[in-house]
Amino acid sequence: MTLIPDLNGKANVLVCGASRGIGLALCAALLARDDVGQVWAVSRNATRSDGLAGLLEEHAERVVLMDCDARDEPALAALASAVERTCNHLHLVISTLGILHQEGARAEKSLAQLDLAGLQASFATNAFAPILLLKHLLPLLRKGPATFAALSARVGSIGDNRLGGWYSYRASKAALNQLLHTASIELKRLNPAATVLALHPGTTDTALSRPFQGNVPAEKLFEPAFAAQRILEQIERLDPSHSGGFWAWDGQPIEW
Secondary structure: OOOOOOOOOOEEEEEEOOOOHHHHHHHHHHHOOOOEEEEEEEEOOHHHOHHHHHHHHHOOOOEEEEEOOOOOHHHHHHHHHHHHOOOOOOOEEEEOOOOOOOOOOOOOOOHHHOOHHHHHHHHHHHHHHHHHHHHHHHHHHOOOOEEEEEEOOHHHOOOOOOOOOOHHHHHHHHHHHHHHHHHHHHHHHHOOOEEEEEEEOOOEOOOOOHHHOOOOOHHHOEOHHHHHHHHHHHHHHOOHHHOOEEEEOOOOEOOO
16 A cells, blocks of 8 residues: 555655654654655754654665744745755655643643643644644645645544543644644645545653553553554545544544
8 A cells, every 4th residue: 555545656755743752753664665755854853853863874865854843934934945945746744743741831630720821832833833834835735646644632522522621732632623624625626636634643652641641551552653653554544535534543533
């Protein structure tokens, strides 16, 4: 099965949030594939990441490291221009951007813990950055088969919310889902071969989830490499007829 449905030839791929966790594991998994030609690995500190440096040493001709803070829209515009100078079409873009309790965001347990700064930090990274990434890369996604996939989270499902808490994280991921669904409608008009996906990777052993893993059964706590492989399996499986959907790592749809 090819990485992108109906793709003939090798894929050009960009991963944003590439320097650690699932993003780094995705870069490694992509570079291990014969059907991937070039990978642009993007993060705030891509050129200073030990993990990405190892991939660059092993795959020097196939990987490009690019520093970009995706919360900064001029930086996203510059990123798109830089990619466009060497590539006329991206077949796959994956955003792994997300924060829960870092950089001003908070995992609130109650209304009393909410504050404007925490809400803004959560929305800036979890919702605004991925959709602005899509906005600026759109010219590179209009020429044939293309998939834009962003990591969402099951806790962003309104219908599945029975425990409460994590106000800003839940709300920002719900906002991301709506933004992606809306974008999928526009892309269907611009490029019928385009697919936009919101993907839940499962609870993965990363810095984001580490303080909250105590109640997670061992069999439901995934290593980044496992999560990355399952994400790629969903990208392979889901075609334009599934665009705009919200899917779990195991292929099951998630209610909005």
